[in-house]
Amino acid sequence: MSHDIKTALNQGLVSCHSCHLLSRSAGPDAIMTCPRCGTRLHRRKPNSIKRTWALVVAAFIFYIPANVLPITIVVSLGQAQSDTIMSGVIYFIHSGMWPIALVIFVASIFVPVLKLIILVFLLITVQRKSRWRPKDRTRLYRITEVVGRWSMVDIFVVTILVALVKLGGLASIQAQSGAVFFCAVVVITLFAAMSFDPRLIWDTEESLNE
Amino acid sequence: MSDSKKDVSDLNNVPEAEVRSRKRHFSFSIVWLVPLVAVLIGGWLVFKALSEKGPEITITFKSADGLEAGKTKIKYKDVQLGQVSAIKLSEDLSTVIVTAELVKEAENFISVNTRFWVIRARVGVSGVSGLGTLFSGAYITLDPGKPGNTTHHFKGLELPPLVTADLPGSLFLLEADNRGSLDIGSPVYYRKIQVGQVVEYRLAEDGHSIHFKVFINAPYHAYVYQNTRFWNASGIDFKLDTQGVRIDTESLVSIMMGGISFGIPQAEAPNTPAEPEAMFRLFRNMDEAKERTYWLKSKSILYFDESVRGLDIGAPVEFWGIQMGQVLDVKLVFDSKKEDFRIRVVVETETERFYEAGFIGNDVERQQLFVNLLARGFRAQLKTGNLLTGKQTIALDFFPDAPPATLTMEDGAAVFPTVPTPMEEISTKFMNILQKIDGLPIEQIGNDLRDTVHGAKQIAESPEILESIKNLNATLQETRLLVSDLRTTVTPEISAVLEEARQSLDNAEQMLNADAPLQVKMNTALEEIGGAARSMRLLMDYLERHPESLLRGKGPTE
Numbered sequence: 001m002s003h004d005i006k007t008a009l010n011q012g013l014v015s016c017h018s019c020h021l022l023s024r025s026a027g028p029d030a031i032m033t034c035p036r037c038g039t040r041l042h043r044r045k046p047n048s049i050k051r052t053w054a055l056v057v058a059a060f061i062f063y064i065p066a067n068v069l070p071i072t073i074v075v076s077l078g079q080a081q082s083d084t085i086m087s088g089v090i091y092f093i094h095s096g097m098w099p100i101a102l103v104i105f106v107a108s109i110f111v112p113v114l115k116l117i118i119l120v121f122l123l124i125t126v127q128r129k130s131r132w133r134p135k136d137r138t139r140l141y142r143i144t145e146v147v148g149r150w151s152m153v154d155i156f157v158v159t160i161l162v163a164l165v166k167l168g169g170l171a172s173i174q175a176q177s178g179a180v181f182f183c184a185v186v187v188i189t190l191f192a193a194m195s196f197d198p199r200l201i202w203d204t205e206e207s208l209n210e
Numbered sequence: 211m212s213d214s215k216k217d218v219s220d221l222n223n224v225p226e227a228e229v230r231s232r233k234r235h236f237s238f239s240i241v242w243l244v245p246l247v248a249v250l251i252g253g254w255l256v257f258k259a260l261s262e263k264g265p266e267i268t269i270t271f272k273s274a275d276g277l278e279a280g281k282t283k284i285k286y287k288d289v290q291l292g293q294v295s296a297i298k299l300s301e302d303l304s305t306v307i308v309t310a311e312l313v314k315e316a317e318n319f320i321s322v323n324t325r326f327w328v329i330r331a332r333v334g335v336s337g338v339s340g341l342g343t344l345f346s347g348a349y350i351t352l353d354p355g356k357p358g359n360t361t362h363h364f365k366g367l368e369l370p371p372l373v374t375a376d377l378p379g380s381l382f383l384l385e386a387d388n389r390g391s392l393d394i395g396s397p398v399y400y401r402k403i404q405v406g407q408v409v410e411y412r413l414a415e416d417g418h419s420i421h422f423k424v425f426i427n428a429p430y431h432a433y434v435y436q437n438t439r440f441w442n443a444s445g446i447d448f449k450l451d452t453q454g455v456r457i458d459t460e461s462l463v464s465i466m467m468g469g470i471s472f473g474i475p476q477a478e479a480p481n482t483p484a485e486p487e488a489m490f491r492l493f494r495n496m497d498e499a500k501e502r503t504y505w506l507k508s509k510s511i512l513y514f515d516e517s518v519r520g521l522d523i524g525a526p527v528e529f530w531g532i533q534m535g536q537v538l539d540v541k542l543v544f545d546s547k548k549e550d551f552r553i554r555v556v557v558e559t560e561t562e563r564f565y566e567a568g569f570i571g572n573d574v575e576r577q578q579l580f581v582n583l584l585a586r587g588f589r590a591q592l593k594t595g596n597l598l599t600g601k602q603t604i605a606l607d608f609f610p611d612a613p614p615a616t617l618t619m620e621d622g623a624a625v626f627p628t629v630p631t632p633m634e635e636i637s638t639k640f641m642n643i644l645q646k647i648d649g650l651p652i653e654q655i656g657n658d659l660r661d662t663v664h665g666a667k668q669i670a671e672s673p674e675i676l677e678s679i680k681n682l683n684a685t686l687q688e689t690r691l692l693v694s695d696l697r698t699t700v701t702p703e704i705s706a707v708l709e710e711a712r713q714s715l716d717n718a719e720q721m722l723n724a725d726a727p728l729q730v731k732m733n734t735a736l737e738e739i740g741g742a743a744r745s746m747r748l749l750m751d752y753l754e755r756h757p758e759s760l761l762r763g764k765g766p767t768e
Binding site for chain 2: 013014021022023024025026030031032033034035036038041047050051054055057058059061062064065069077080081184188195
């Protein structure tokens with residue numbers, strides 16, 4: 001043991017997810033509960049890689065209709081105009097409102113894609129038991145967790161607009177199916193990020209050290 | 211190691227995790243349901259998109275006014291059928307090509323007969339339409355038309371069609387000499403009710419007439435019979451004749467836009483209803499429509515070897531006094547074979563009149579019949595229609611003595627044989643007379659006449675004549691003296707007599723005056739006489755009944 005790093009795992013200990021009580025693991029395959037609060041105990045998040053993969057795949061699939069289908073339809077003086085996320089961004093660019101275009105682009109297009117790509121990258125490196133820069137990879141994971149929720153900005157904007165702009169025949173905005181898919185993408189990527197266990201990045205390091 | 215032992219000892223205080231009995235093991239993680247659902251939804255979306263994807267069509271318009279790619283809808287009866295996806299200019303920059311994606315269902319009813327046009331706000335004589343598009347923006351609409359071959363390339367209409375496939379009624383074709391003041395949208399009236407409108411007009415293929423398409427709305431299209439007459443009811447029909455002034459018009463709109471009326475001549479009863487798209491003749495006015503008119507016409511050519519002075523274009527062609535047609539053209543031609551000039555007259559005959567007269571059968575039979583008629587001397591000749599103006603007409607008649615002639619064809623028209631006019635015969639006779647006059651010994655007659663005049667002069671200049679004249683002069687002088695004598699002596703007496711006569715007349719007038727005493731007396735006397743006469747009659751009556759009273763006298767009254 002070149003390093004003196006002791007982990008709970010190699011000490012045969014398990015932490016409870018709920019009350020964080022340490023308890024002694026009964027065995028690698030045993031099903032355990034916390035002696036204090038009764039929560040199921042796992043050494044690592046169960047099926048982390050499988051779950052994350054499944055959610056990432058689902059998010060990718062939903063990402064297509066989220067971008068192809070219109071998210072809003074603006075009826076102004078009887079003239080209806082439906083917009084997808086990208087057409088909205090282009091509209092703002094054409095009308096010279098670069099900051100808004102940038103915000104929408106970053107929040108709605110860049111961030112979801114970034115998250116998905118990071119997750120895929122992490123999943124692949126973990127599965128290949130790569131030892132490449134575990135610290136940086138952990139930092140990437142932290143980014144996905146922090147930045148993920150901001151993608152909901154778009155959905156919030158749409159919901160607020162739909163609620164506010166109800167001017168009868170003059171103007172009204174309605175949410176379209178694209179918004180639902182976009183919401184699904186954001187939520188599923190949030191779950192995917194949650195279900196990924198970053199300790200797996202370090203487990204490779206530990207197992208090789210042993 | 212001690213550290214680690216210590217650690218271990220510390221760890222000894224860690225409680226044991228509780229072990230549960232193993233539950234059923236799922237080899238399949240339930241989390242995969244999430245992407246599965248995603249795939250299902252995605253797949254369903256793709257399937258839906260593909261199955262709903264209809265035909266992509268292109269429509270050409272003159273201008274893309276009001277059209278916007280990605281926004282302009284294609285609607286039919288206000289149901290969205292598609293959307294304009296792209297607008298670009300044609301290669302020659304003359305038109306715009308609008309690409310549109312239609313829904314799947316549209317595939318079933320778009321065909322070569324489908325017409326597309328843009329709904330915009332329009333203001334016209336017949337009304338205002340499409341105001342809604344001021345707010346909503348223009349949209350493209352369509353009329354499916356009759357089923358036909360499928361096509362994906364259309365030529366858009368610049369103006370909305372007046373008649374769409376879902377409008378009940380019938381189309382009819384009208385043929386007219388000219389367009390008049392009729393236009394697309396001009397109303398069609400039946401008994402002064404507007405029942406339809408002009409949908410289309412175009413020049414006939416031969417360029418000789420104008421073909422109108424009129425649409426008669428249901429249920430009025432049932433009133434169009436095979437013997438229905440259409441006439442142009444445009445503007446105001448103003449007529450000044452022996453019956454006074456007459457002004458006829460259909461409506462204000464027809465004054466502005468022109469109009470068409472139809473009806474059946476009063477002498478006729480409606481026969482079978484007309485088939486849709488049946489062809490009718492459009493008469494110039496109501497009177498012409500009501501007259502007996504014939505449209506089946508044929509041209510024939512007549513050659514005359516004589517002067518046609520007074521034969522104008524439009525001169526009537528008559529057969530026994532009934533007008534059969536008119537002269538279309540008169541021109542001089544040179545016959546190089548005979549080295550002679552001739553007059554070539556083209557006439558138009560209303561062959562329908564012959565058919566109506568019973569001259570029917572198929573073409574060959576008619577030809578034979580015609581040849582037979584020619585053999586019997588059926589000929590054309592020039593005839594003076596008006597002695598005052600010298601206008602000539604062409605008369606058809608039978609001339610049994612005419613030299614035999616055959617029917618020849620020229621430029622697809624029959625060459626009808628002619629006979630010289632009676633006028634020409636008369637002039638020939640007149641020439642003969644002139645020749646005879648020419649043959650008379652005019653010079654000798656003149657000489658004789660001169661001799662006679664000479665003799666007369668000699669007589670006039672003779673002394674006896676002078677003597678006689680002198681005597682005559684003396685006699686005349688005496689006569690004048692006598693007359694002046696009469697004037698001086700007789701005239702005063704005559705005037706005195708006349709004065710008296712006037713006085714007598716004055717007296718007579720006074721006597722005859724109503725208030726003159728004589729007149730009054732006369733009246734009284736006459737009344738007396740009347741009373742006497744009455745008494746006389748009473749007496750006579752009494753005597754008649756009582757003749758005995760003559761002897762016995764009038765008895766006592768009973």
